[in-house]
């Protein structure tokens with residue numbers, strides 16, 4: 001598969017950075033009611049933080065980092081007894097509370113209470129490598145039935161942003177185009193699809209060090225040397241999607257901290273109805289969205305209200321300065337009766353976590369949106385196990401370089 005088919009300079013580099021970002025990542029608990037194969041957090045039975053500890057974390061965000069939304073994650077945040085108060089605390093600090101959950105503990109009653117508390121949206125983590133009761137050994141496509149259950153729940157509650165994320169493994173990657181098709185079929189209920197490419201520790205090619213001390217990575221919760229690929233690239237997923245959607249084209253990205261032409265976060269915005277995709281958001285359109293939101297709300301945009309996603313026709317006005325939206329405009333209004341039709345906007349995000357360069361540097365997401373708090377500091381949430389175990393991020397060196 002041609003992984004160099006995309007040139008990062010053709011797309012908009014999202015302006016998200018350490019102090020001014022779209023999202024922050026809050027971990028009120030490391031406790032979870034499920035097990036996921038690719039999980040990078042140790043499921044601690046006493047993993048709940050106190051409300052005061054959580055408020056302290058939020059105050060660190062407020063002091064050090066401007067953000068539109070807070071992903072309330074974990075573990076699974078719905079296992080935390082104070083989840084309602086946590087949502088209120090996020091909202092009180094003028095950030096959008098987005099609950100990142102496997103959904104297992106979500107009931108209609110809890111959803112109503114979360115809504116009253118000010119929840120802005122949910123990102124449901126659902127994939128086939130979870131030990132989910134009643135859904136074991138189901139394929140990604142069979143899990144669309146479960147995804148639909150949660151999308152319908154939020155839709156009926158009204159105006160709560162609905163996103164799904166799935167970890168993509170070598171043997172499940174083939175389902176991505178169909179999952180994107182399912183999202184189009186439900187474009188009135190689902191605003192965002194997120195695909196996170198599976199990563200694990202690579203002991204075959206690299207050694208891990210804490211200063212001069214070599215570290216045995218099997219001590220950590222990360223998977224070690226699984227017999228499956230752990231280096232799938234975002235470009236490959238785009239190439240796969242183009243087999244079903246030849247015009248599929250991203251609009252914006254975050255590059256790697258070490259490799260400028262790597263796509264660590266790759267965003268595609270499509271303009272469609274359930275039946276037809278009329279086109280894609282261009283780089284200028286996404287730039288305008290981010291800049292206007294920052295100009296008027298002093299925040300880069302993470303999650304928009306579902307009512308905005310239903311205003312695709314309004315977005316076509318940006319066709320005046322965005323070539324791809326202009327093409328979409330003419331596509332859509334080829335049939336003048338479409339003026340009475342609703343055009344939706346839907347995001348597809350591909351996240352490519354840590355990669356290693358030949359000389360052992362770790363290529364992180366430059367402008368990481370999932371930054372969390374540890375000991376009053378901002379750290380990468382995907383590598384916080386290192387802080388929790390060693391107080392530092394570990395360094396990697398090509399195998400036997402230092403022996």
Ligand code: SF4
Pocket residue numbers: 264352353354364365368369370371380381382383
């Ligand atoms: S650096 Fe890690 S925590 Fe940050 S966005 Fe990338 S994968 Fe997520």
